[in-house]
Amino acid sequence: MTDKxxxxxxxxxxxxxxxxxxxxxxxxxxxxxxxxxxxxxxGVQKASFSxxxxxxxxxxxxxxxxxxxxxxxxxxxxxxxxxAVHVNGQDITKMSTxxxxxxxxxxxxxxFQSFALMPHQxxxxxxxxxxxxxxxxxxxxxxxxxxxxxxxxxxPNARSYPSELSGGMKQRVGLARALAVDPSILLMDEAFSAxxxxxxxxxxxxxxxxxxxxxxTVVFISHDLDEAMRIGDRIAIxxxxxxxxIGAPDEIVTNPADExxxxxxxxxxxxxxxxxxxxxxxxHGSVIEDANASPQAVREQLQKxxxxxxxxxxxxxxFLGVVSERSLASADDLKSAYLEDVEPARSDMALGDVLxxxxxxxxxxxxxDDDGKxxxxxxxxxxxxxxxxxx
Amino acid sequence: MADPTQYxxxxxxxxxxxxxxxxxxQNNLGGVLDGISAVIDFVVSNLEGFMLWVHPLVMAAAIVIxxxxxxxxxxxxxxxxxxxxxxxxTLWPETMSTVAIVLSAxxxxxxxxxxxxxxxxxxxxxxxxxxxxxxxxQTMPPFVYLIPAAIFFGLGKVPGTIATVVFAMxxxxxxxxxxIRQVHEENIEAGLAFGxxxxxxxxxxxxxxxxxxxxxxxxxTIMLSLSMVVIASxxxxxxxxxxxxxxxxxxxxGLGFEGGLGVVLIAILLDRITQTFGTTGATGSxxxxxxxxxxxxxxxESDSTSSA
Numbered sequence: 001m002t003d004k005x006x007x008x009x010x011x012x013x014x015x016x017x018x019x020x021x022x023x024x025x026x027x028x029x030x031x032x033x034x035x036x037x038x039x040x041x042x043g044v045q046k047a048s049f050s051x052x053x054x055x056x057x058x059x060x061x062x063x064x065x066x067x068x069x070x071x072x073x074x075x076x077x078x079x080x081x082x083x084a085v086h087v088n089g090q091d092i093t094k095m096s097t098x099x100x101x102x103x104x105x106x107x108x109x110x111x112f113q114s115f116a117l118m119p120h121q122x123x124x125x126x127x128x129x130x131x132x133x134x135x136x137x138x139x140x141x142x143x144x145x146x147x148x149x150x151x152x153x154x155x156p157n158a159r160s161y162p163s164e165l166s167g168g169m170k171q172r173v174g175l176a177r178a179l180a181v182d183p184s185i186l187l188m189d190e191a192f193s194a195x196x197x198x199x200x201x202x203x204x205x206x207x208x209x210x211x212x213x214x215x216x217t218v219v220f221i222s223h224d225l226d227e228a229m230r231i232g233d234r235i236a237i238x239x240x241x242x243x244x245x246i247g248a249p250d251e252i253v254t255n256p257a258d259e260x261x262x263x264x265x266x267x268x269x270x271x272x273x274x275x276x277x278x279x280x281x282x283x284h285g286s287v288i289e290d291a292n293a294s295p296q297a298v299r300e301q302l303q304k305x306x307x308x309x310x311x312x313x314x315x316x317x318x319f320l321g322v323v324s325e326r327s328l329a330s331a332d333d334l335k336s337a338y339l340e341d342v343e344p345a346r347s348d349m350a351l352g353d354v355l356x357x358x359x360x361x362x363x364x365x366x367x368x369d370d371d372g373k374x375x376x377x378x379x380x381x382x383x384x385x386x387x388x389x390x391x
Numbered sequence: 392m393a394d395p396t397q398y399x400x401x402x403x404x405x406x407x408x409x410x411x412x413x414x415x416x417q418n419n420l421g422g423v424l425d426g427i428s429a430v431i432d433f434v435v436s437n438l439e440g441f442m443l444w445v446h447p448l449v450m451a452a453a454i455v456i457x458x459x460x461x462x463x464x465x466x467x468x469x470x471x472x473x474x475x476x477x478x479x480x481t482l483w484p485e486t487m488s489t490v491a492i493v494l495s496a497x498x499x500x501x502x503x504x505x506x507x508x509x510x511x512x513x514x515x516x517x518x519x520x521x522x523x524x525x526x527x528x529q530t531m532p533p534f535v536y537l538i539p540a541a542i543f544f545g546l547g548k549v550p551g552t553i554a555t556v557v558f559a560m561x562x563x564x565x566x567x568x569x570x571i572r573q574v575h576e577e578n579i580e581a582g583l584a585f586g587x588x589x590x591x592x593x594x595x596x597x598x599x600x601x602x603x604x605x606x607x608x609x610x611x612t613i614m615l616s617l618s619m620v621v622i623a624s625x626x627x628x629x630x631x632x633x634x635x636x637x638x639x640x641x642x643x644x645g646l647g648f649e650g651g652l653g654v655v656l657i658a659i660l661l662d663r664i665t666q667t668f669g670t671t672g673a674t675g676s677x678x679x680x681x682x683x684x685x686x687x688x689x690x691x692e693s694d695s696t697s698s699a
Contacts, residue, residue, distance in 0.1 A: 077580050105586030116581035120599045130585040133595065181585070 003050040004217040010047045010083035015040030018081045043069035045241045054215035058228040061238035067221050075108050105134040109178035113190035115170045117162040124158040130181040148180035168199035188220045276354045277347030280367035280376030286310035295328045309363035319374040344368045431549045439491035460679045461667045473656045480649045489630030493616045496555035504560045508567025525561040533558045541626045551628025559615035566608025570601030610665045
C-alpha cells in the first residue's frame, strides 16, 4: 500500500514567537512549563507518521492532546508552524490558496462533531454544498447529492430541513455531504462522538460497510477507545501534542508504549478487541498429523509431549478432531476417539464468543482459519492471562 | 464656591470648531451634498409617489393579505382593524408618506449599514474604529441631527430622511457584525474544508447563518426610523409626524392622539411583518404553508414518484 498522507516533523505552536517554544520543546520541557514561561500553547509537537491509502487511521487521545489540531493541519484549516504535510506526494504547506482550495474541493472532505450543517438549506442542498462551492451545475450536483444521500439511507428526507432530523440523521447528512464530492480522503473529527451509543455503533458499522464498497483514506479522530478499536486499521495515540504510539489495535493493546497508553486500556472490553486467532497457541497440546495412527500410538505421543489432549489434522493441516487421554483409552480407532463436544472456533471470532466455548470445554479449544486449517488452541490459562493483563 | 470657567485653560471652543467644520463642508463639498440629496430625493419621492398612486383599498388589501400569510390569522384580523382605523381617522396620505420615508430611510440605512457591519466582522481594527462612532450616533440626542441636516439639505423630506438614516443605522451595523461573528466556528470550518473562497464563505455560510440576527437589526432600524420620523417633521419631513407636531402646536389633544396612534399602528404592522423574515428554515404562517401545499401539492407528488 502506498502512503497517501505523510506528516513530517509537524509542530503547531500558538503564540507570537513560536521559535522560543520550539527551543524549549527540544530542551525537553513539557507543555505546562512552556506555557508558564513563554505564554505559548503547544498544540502538536514533532509529529511524524504516514497514513496508507485506503486505511482507516484513527487518531486517539484525551481532550487537549492535540488530535483535533492535528487533523486540521491535514487540510490546513490550521497552518502548521513547522514541518511538512504531504498529500498525494505534494507538500500542502507550500501550496498557494488556489491550489489549497482545489485540493479541498476535489480530494478531501470533512465530517464534524457538531455536524455543522447549514440550517437554512434542505438536506439535499446541504449534501450538495461541496459541489455547489466547486461550481458544479444544479442538475448534476443534485443528482450526485441524491446518490450520496442514498448511500447513507437518507434519500427520502432530501427535502427536509436539518432541524427536522435527529442527531444520527444529521450526521448522516454530514457524511453524505462529504461523500458527495467523492473525495479520496475523508477527515472525520469526532464524527460520532455526539451521538448516543446505539446510533454510534450503527454509524461505525456503516462506515466500515462504505469502506468495503470503496476504500477511501479515512482519518478518524476519536477519544473513544472502543470506537478506535472497532473501526481503526491503525491507531495513533496522542498525548500532550506528541504522537506516542502508532500501530494496529491489538499491537497497541498487547504492547503499550508507556503508562499513558496502558492507562487507556483500563476498562476496555478486550473480548471485543481480540479474536480467537490472536490467542491461538500451538503449545497447549500435541498435533497428530497421521489420521490413521492407532489410539495406542497417539496416547504414547501425548504422554511423551506431556499433554492431556491432542489435535488431529490431515496432510493439508486441516482440522479433523480433538482427542484426549481418556477418549483414546476406550477407543478402537482414532476417529472414534474424537471428542464430540469440542467445536473448533474460527480465527476471526471475537474473544467474547470464544470465551464461553473455552469455559465449557474440557480441553483447549482449537482455532481454525477460513479454510478449516488448524492454527492453534486456546487454553483456559492463556485466556485468563490475556484478560488479566489488559483488564 | 469655585467658578468652573476658570479651569478653561486650553480655550478649545468645541462648538466653534463644529461650526467651522459645517461651514467648510458647505463651501467645499457642495457637489457631494447635492449628489446625496438627489439620490435620497429620488428614492423617497418615487416610493411615496407609488404608495399614493396605488388605490387605498388595494394597498390596504395587500397589507391585510401580507399579515394573514406571513404572521397568522389573528394578526390578519388586527390588520383589518388597523386599516379601518386609518380610513376612519382620514389620515391615509399622511400614513403613506410616513411609511415611504421610513422604508426609504431604512433602505438607505441598510445599504450603508450592512456592508459596514460585514467589514466590522471581518476586521478587529475596523470594529475598534466603528464601534465608538456607533456609540456616538446612538447616544447623541436625535434633535441634534436636525440642525446639520437642515443646514446641508434645507427643509423637507430629504433632510428628514437623512437625519433618520443617521439615527436608525447603528443597529443594522451592530447586529450584522454580531450575527457574522456569532456564526458557529464549525460552520466556518465546514465552509473552508469544502473549498470556499473568502467570498463564498461570506455569501454561502456567514451571511445566511447571520440572517436571523441581521433581520433583527433590520427590524430595529425600521422601528428607530419610525420614532425619528416624528422628530424629523420639525424640519418638514411631513407625514404623521406633522400631524403630531400640529397637535402639539395647537394643543389639540385629539389630533395629536390620532397622529400618535397612526405611528403606533404602523410600528406594530412593520414590526410583526418584518420579524417573520428573520426565522430560518421554512418561513411563513401555517396558513401560507397550507396554501402553498394546496397550490403545489400535485407537482410535489409527481416529483416524488418520478425520483423514487
